Amino acid sequence: MLGKSKRKLSVAIITFNEEKNIQACIDSVKNICDEIIVLDSFSTDKTKEIATKETLVRFYEGPFHGHVEQKNKAIGYCSNEWILSLDADERADDVLQKSILEFLESETEEVDGFQIARLTFHLGRWIYHSGWYPQRRYRLFRKEKAVWVGENPHDFIELKDPKKGKILKGDILHYSFADFSHQITTINQFSSIVANTRYAKGHSFSLLKSILKPIGKFIEIYLMKRGFLDGVPGLYIALASSFSTFLKYAKIYELDKKYIERPSNIRKDYGTKK
Structure with missing residues (x-):
């Protein structure tokens, strides 16, 4: 991580056959975190080869029991108090990276999690309506203060104390579909x-x-x-x-x-x- 931060950050990513996405996802966060946890469910492509080339990556493998279950398992592998959870087809944009760094380097704040907007690219353009944006969800959170819940595959982070949540500037860029x-x-x-x-x-x-x-x-x-x-x-x-x-x-x-x-x-x- 660049600079000396008061807080350390883990990034948690789950994967399965994400060779086309994983490098860009890692590149978007490797300058703002201290470790990247990749939990893979036995990919048959080059996902493992690509991810393990990065020095910050700690790579794990295990069966895929469900989106909620897998993401909570990935959280368990994280060694830091603060976690940013991303899917392999997502990236942190420049504004979000700056916002995260500013928070990590700031004084102690009574907050357990941050909601982040997600902007999806589909059919040749960024989608700003259709219920797809800003679609804010908690993605940056304290490890012991949040958990993945929901009906698979539609998962979301829930804070144990919703009053300790805030909104963070920036977008998670989502490249959800090739076509x-x-x-x-x-x-x-x-x-x-x-x-x-x-x-x-x-x-x-x-x-x-x-x-x-x-x-x-x-x-x-x-x-x-x-x-x-x-x-x-x-x-x-x-x-x-x-x-x-x-x-x-x-x-x-x-x-x-x-x-x-x-x-x-x-x-x-x-x-x-x-």
Whole structure:
């Protein structure tokens, strides 16, 4: 880390076949942290080779039981009090790097975590509406004062004392999809995880919801969250979100009718005991 900071920072990243992203992610934080924890779930590409070339990286491997479970496990490997949690397809922009450094070098402050905005690049442009921005979430936090929670794969950090949270300037830049085909692949996978999780919790199929919820989702994204201001990409995001909602109910239908025991595109170790 540059300079002498009053606080030390760990960066936690989970990976699986992220050879196209991991280097840029590491590069965006290696000048503001003291260690980078990469928890990989047995990648078959060059993720491990790339990550372990960096002197700040401590590389671990383990089965992938779920997004929440994996990110909490990565936190456990961090040796410092303060942690910045990133996905491999995310980067800290220049403003965020400066804000983090200023905080680390500042006097003691009564705060347990900082919310950070995330800006996503998709279909050739930055998406500033459609419910995708600023989408602030806690990402910088004290190790013992926060935990990953949520319904897989839609995880988020929760502070034990929400009153001790603040907002940090800067953005996490999110390169979530290589193209629209990649988005559809992700939607297919994530909808399977949600359907499987909800069915395991006792959710049953509803024909009325399978019709109305996708329509409501399109209206929410395109009109209420002003997706139309994002141009054609905004329209496609709204349609894709609607399709994703439909898929969740369609897959719960398959499970509810016992046509399948588990969606075929979920990893075998996902959702198993740790």
